[in-house]
Structure formats: structure tokens, C-alpha cells
Amino acid sequence: GVKVGIYGMTIPAPLSNPYPVIIREDLAEIEYATIKEMMANGADVIVCLSHLGSELDKQIAASVPYIDFIISGHDHFVFDEPVEIINPEGKITRIVQSGPFYQNIGKLRFTFENGEVTFNDYDLVPVDAGVPPVPEIKAVIDQLKAGITAQYGNVYTKVLGVSLFDLNTQPTGHNNFKDSPLGNLVTDAFINKTHTEISITADGLISDRIYRGAITGADVFRAVGYGYDTTNGLGLRLVTFDISGIELIKGLEVSLSMLGIDSDFQLQVSGMKFRYDPNMPVGERVILSSVRINNQPLDPLRMYSSTVNEGLLGILVSIGGVQVENVNFLPDNEYTVLSKFIKKKNILIYRSEGRIREHAQGDNLTETLTDNPVQEFSYKLSNNYPNPFNPSTKINYSLAGTGLQFTTLKIYDITGKEVANLVNEQLGPGNHSVEWNASDFPSGVYFYKLQSGNFVETKKMTLIK
Structure with a gap:
């Protein structure tokens, strides 16, 4: 039979570094020593399972001998064809990557004969709703999902x-x-x-x-x-x-x-x-x-x-x-x-x-970034509808600017007392709407006030029960 040596590498600068993990950055030295050890134990084919990203994988392929294939990951690319790199032996190391989150399964075929590895073909198999579930695996997943919903809801x-x-x-x-x-x-x-x-x-x-x-x-x-x-x-x-x-x-x-x-x-x-x-x-x-x-x-x-x-x-x-x-x-x-x-x-x-x-060549370096292709809006507080109303009415409004700003929309009775706070959050530019259900309030005249940044406007509405 053919002995395949498989080893794994991950990024040397992860965003988390829990004890007792030790990070080493001498990637080429680590890989070469690992490969030599596997070959000493009879490995005929060398495969690297990489989470280094394709750019580092290319560097490794060009600098470390004896690697036949690199199954690449980390940067979530989809390679329709293997990337071929000439390694220090003068042979080809092939890098493949099938994208993130099980969207595809990569299928790679090769032949080993007379001490030589020959690449046959490579294909991407989409994983979608057309792939039937395996009952044994589905049963395990269903059990895990049941535990999650029991703790976190549906x-x-x-x-x-x-x-x-x-x-x-x-x-x-x-x-x-x-x-x-x-x-x-x-x-x-x-x-x-x-x-x-x-x-x-x-x-x-x-x-x-x-x-x-x-x-x-x-x-x-x-x-x-x-x-x-x-x-x-x-x-x-x-x-x-x-x-x-x-x-x-x-x-x-x-x-x-x-x-x-x-x-x-x-x-x-x-x-x-x-x-x-x-x-x-x-x-x-x-x-x-x-x-x-x-x-x-x-x-x-x-x-x-x-x-x-x-x-x-x-x-x-x-x-x-x-x-x-x-x-x-x-x-x-x-x-x-x-x-x-x-x-x-x-x-x-x-x-x-x-x-x-x-910045692209020809851009004005001193411009203030107001050239935003997103639709521009102006401040506006619309009349509520319906008006008079019972028991609910809808209030539409729009906000200007290009970023988030703290916005409130409050309801006041005829005496000026605040009776409801419908909006109290950071909002971006655009059209917004909110509904007020006045089922618990008596008939009468009410005022609604919109405040966002320096913009303030108040309008009147009538509740008739």
C-alpha cells in the first residue's frame, strides 16, 4: 500500500492564545523537520493540512521540499484549479482550497507509482440541499440541536x-x-x-x-x-x-x-x-x-x-x-x-x-469623504396617520447625515408631561417609522417630538375613543 504522511499547520499569530499554547514563527523549519520525520517512518506522499492562508502556503511550497499537496484554508478562497508552485526539488507542489463553511467538498485524485506522485484531477463538489443527509450523522446533529434549543431557545x-x-x-x-x-x-x-x-x-x-x-x-x-x-x-x-x-x-x-x-x-x-x-x-x-x-x-x-x-x-x-x-x-x-x-x-x-x-490613483487626497453614493436624506417629521386615531397611529420620519446619531421620539400630553418614549437609540440616515398604540391612554390632544442631533420638531395629534 501507499503511506500518506499528513501534518497540520495554523497561523502563527492567532487572535486568541490560550495557555499552554506556544507560538513559533519558524514555519519552514518546523515543516521540514516534520516532513523528514514522516519520510523516515515510510511516508510516500506528503500532504499539508494548512490554516496558514494561501499566501503563506505559496511561500512554504516554494521553500520547503517534498510537499506534494497543500490543502489550504484560513482565507476562505475557492480554487477552481490547483495552484502550482515549483518547490526546491524542481517538482510541483499543488495547493487546493474549497472555500469556507462546507460550501464545497474538494475531491483530489493522484497516483503513486515507482516512487513518483502523479496528479490526476481535482474537482469541487457543491454541498447544498440536494445532498441527502446520512441518518447516523443527522441523529447526532439533531441531538446537539436539541441541547442548544433547550438552553438558548428556538x-x-x-x-x-x-x-x-x-x-x-x-x-x-x-x-x-x-x-x-x-x-x-x-x-x-x-x-x-x-x-x-x-x-x-x-x-x-x-x-x-x-x-x-x-x-x-x-x-x-x-x-x-x-x-x-x-x-x-x-x-x-x-x-x-x-x-x-x-x-x-x-x-x-x-x-x-x-x-x-x-x-x-x-x-x-x-x-x-x-x-x-x-x-x-x-x-x-x-x-x-x-x-x-x-x-x-x-x-x-x-x-x-x-x-x-x-x-x-x-x-x-x-x-x-x-x-x-x-x-x-x-x-x-x-x-x-x-x-x-x-x-x-x-x-x-x-x-x-x-x-x-x-485611495486609488487620481483620487483627491484632501476630500472630506462626503461623496457618498448612498441616497441622501433630509430631516423631516411627517404627520401621523391616521389622525384622529384609535387606538394606534403611525409616525414616519427621516434623518439626514451619513453616520449614526442619538435619536428620540417622545409623546407628551396636553399638559406637557411625557407619557411615552417610542424611540431612544442611535439611528442612521434614511426613512424610519414607529407606531404608537394608545390603548391605555384617554382621548385627547397629544404632541410627538422628534430630536436627532441639532434637529428638533414637534407635531400634534388627536386620540378619539
């Missing part, structure tokens, strides 16, 4: 909201946009919870996309399931802190230093926007004139309230040396915060919108 079928578009983890639309639909949603949810001025997460802390259509708790957990909270079994918690403008730029530069090296460090933001130039030296890539915090130019000396998850805080502080103040660990997990935000919004319309942009 996370597989209960609908939290609906998205009109796929919430991708990668940017969509304009080539220079680097903010992703899912990144925008997650960071907006952070600010909605904490009411800080800005929020930040990283691509490496967002996992699977959320597909267009109905969204369940399981969909949310697949997106933000990293980390483990020992109190409830959920993922990373939120953290708030204050950060100066100078330190914020330092944090952005830490992320941008990894361009072309590790996409996990690509940031996603809410409450701010900026451009960067990838051709500039490390540490000088942020275009300072482009940075806006809630549409205002960055003040390097001002302190800004911020929200991240605890994983990103550790990276910024330990790896980036970023200094922050007034750190507050919240009991709220990303999963819970995002689930509640989706439920509150109900209908999601999220796309890449240019919160983060990569």
Missing part, C-alpha cells in the same frame, strides 16, 4: 428580522470601498447598545456571512460566535473605553500594517470614516485629512468614547501598544447585542457605503 427557526441583501463579510459594490455589509451591521449594533461615539471590529472576529432573507439566532451566532463566555457559553463581550485621536490613528495604522499579509486585521467601523493609501510606508497609511468622527474632523487631542469586543481590545493594547482609558467590560455578548439590534430594526438594508476607502 435559535434555528424563530425569525429575528429580514435582510433584503446578503450581508457579506467582504466589501461589495465600489472597488475602493473596504467596509463590508456585515461589518457595518455589527458595528452599528455596538453603538446602538452602548451609545459611544465610535465602534470598531475586525474581519478576523467576524465569521460567516448572513444570507438574504429571514435571519435566525443561529445565523447571528455563525457571524459572531468567536470567544467563549464561561457564564453563558456565548462569545466575546463588549468593552467600552475612551481613546484619544492620536491613539485612534495608531490603532488604524496597526491594522493597515497588515495589508497584504493578514486580512483578519482589516477593520470595520461605525461613527467614523477614513481613507488610507496602501502604497505609503507602514505607519503613514491613514490619510489624516480624511478621518471623520460623526462627520467632524478628527481632533488628535480629544478623547472619543469607543466600543469594541474584548478580543479586539486585547489586540490593540497588547500587539498595537494602543493606550486607552476608562475601560469597562460589559456583561453583554456580541451575539445578544446583534440579535436584539436585528430584532429592533426588523428590516435590514445594509451594503458597503464607503466608511473605509482605499
Whole structure:
């Protein structure tokens, strides 16, 4: 028979590093020693199961001999054909990758004869609803799902909201946009919870996309399931802190230093926007004139309230040396915060919108990033409908700007006493609506007041029972 030697490698700089794991960065030396040991034990074929990402895999293939195939992972690419690299022996090492989350199964065939490995063919087999379940495996999965629903509720079928578009983890639309639909949603949810001025997460802390259509708790957990909270079994918690403008730029530069090296460090933001130039030296890539915090130019000396998850805080502080103040660990997990935000919004319309942009040749470096192709809105408080009403009426309103701002819509009786608070959260520009059910209130004249940023408007309505 043919002896196949299989070994595994993972990234040398993971976002979590639990004791007693020891991280070594001498990848080529580790692999060569491992391969020689397997060959000494009779291995005819050498296969590397890699979670290094395709760029590192190419470097390894070119520098380490005797590897026949690299089953690649980490950067979630789909290779329709093997990537062929000439190794130090002068032979071909083939790299294959079938994409993330079991969307495909890779099928690779080779022949070993007279001491030589010959590549035959490679194919991607889609895994979809057309693949029948294996009863034995399905029984195990059903048992696991029953345990999950017993603890967390019906996370597989209960609908939290609906998205009109796929919430991708990668940017969509304009080539220079680097903010992703899912990144925008997650960071907006952070600010909605904490009411800080800005929020930040990283691509490496967002996992699977959320597909267009109905969204369940399981969909949310697949997106933000990293980390483990020992109190409830959920993922990373939120953290708030204050950060100066100078330190914020330092944090952005830490992320941008990894361009072309590790996409996990690509940031996603809410409450701010900026451009960067990838051709500039490390540490000088942020275009300072482009940075806006809630549409205002960055003040390097001002302190800004911020929200991240605890994983990103550790990276910024330990790896980036970023200094922050007034750190507050919240009991709220990303999963819970995002689930509640989706439920509150109900209908999601999220796309890449240019919160983060990569500078392209010919761009104006001094522009203030107001050139957003997303539809512009103006402030407006509409008349409620119906009016007079009994017992419910709908209030439509629209908000201007390009970022989130704290918004309230309150109801007052004829004496000026506040009787209801319908809206009390961070909202972005666009059209919004809210319904007031006045079943528990007496007939009479009421006033509803919208306040968002510097905009304030009040209108009158009549309840007749």
C-alpha cells in the first residue's frame, strides 16, 4: 500500500492564545523537520493540512521540499484549479482550497507509482440541499440541536428580522470601498447598545456571512460566535473605553500594517470614516485629512468614547501598544447585542457605503469623504396617520447625515408631561417609522417630538375613543 504522511499547520499569530499554547514563527523549519520525520517512518506522499492562508502556503511550497499537496484554508478562497508552485526539488507542489463553511467538498485524485506522485484531477463538489443527509450523522446533529434549543431557545427557526441583501463579510459594490455589509451591521449594533461615539471590529472576529432573507439566532451566532463566555457559553463581550485621536490613528495604522499579509486585521467601523493609501510606508497609511468622527474632523487631542469586543481590545493594547482609558467590560455578548439590534430594526438594508476607502490613483487626497453614493436624506417629521386615531397611529420620519446619531421620539400630553418614549437609540440616515398604540391612554390632544442631533420638531395629534 501507499503511506500518506499528513501534518497540520495554523497561523502563527492567532487572535486568541490560550495557555499552554506556544507560538513559533519558524514555519519552514518546523515543516521540514516534520516532513523528514514522516519520510523516515515510510511516508510516500506528503500532504499539508494548512490554516496558514494561501499566501503563506505559496511561500512554504516554494521553500520547503517534498510537499506534494497543500490543502489550504484560513482565507476562505475557492480554487477552481490547483495552484502550482515549483518547490526546491524542481517538482510541483499543488495547493487546493474549497472555500469556507462546507460550501464545497474538494475531491483530489493522484497516483503513486515507482516512487513518483502523479496528479490526476481535482474537482469541487457543491454541498447544498440536494445532498441527502446520512441518518447516523443527522441523529447526532439533531441531538446537539436539541441541547442548544433547550438552553438558548428556538435559535434555528424563530425569525429575528429580514435582510433584503446578503450581508457579506467582504466589501461589495465600489472597488475602493473596504467596509463590508456585515461589518457595518455589527458595528452599528455596538453603538446602538452602548451609545459611544465610535465602534470598531475586525474581519478576523467576524465569521460567516448572513444570507438574504429571514435571519435566525443561529445565523447571528455563525457571524459572531468567536470567544467563549464561561457564564453563558456565548462569545466575546463588549468593552467600552475612551481613546484619544492620536491613539485612534495608531490603532488604524496597526491594522493597515497588515495589508497584504493578514486580512483578519482589516477593520470595520461605525461613527467614523477614513481613507488610507496602501502604497505609503507602514505607519503613514491613514490619510489624516480624511478621518471623520460623526462627520467632524478628527481632533488628535480629544478623547472619543469607543466600543469594541474584548478580543479586539486585547489586540490593540497588547500587539498595537494602543493606550486607552476608562475601560469597562460589559456583561453583554456580541451575539445578544446583534440579535436584539436585528430584532429592533426588523428590516435590514445594509451594503458597503464607503466608511473605509482605499485611495486609488487620481483620487483627491484632501476630500472630506462626503461623496457618498448612498441616497441622501433630509430631516423631516411627517404627520401621523391616521389622525384622529384609535387606538394606534403611525409616525414616519427621516434623518439626514451619513453616520449614526442619538435619536428620540417622545409623546407628551396636553399638559406637557411625557407619557411615552417610542424611540431612544442611535439611528442612521434614511426613512424610519414607529407606531404608537394608545390603548391605555384617554382621548385627547397629544404632541410627538422628534430630536436627532441639532434637529428638533414637534407635531400634534388627536386620540378619539
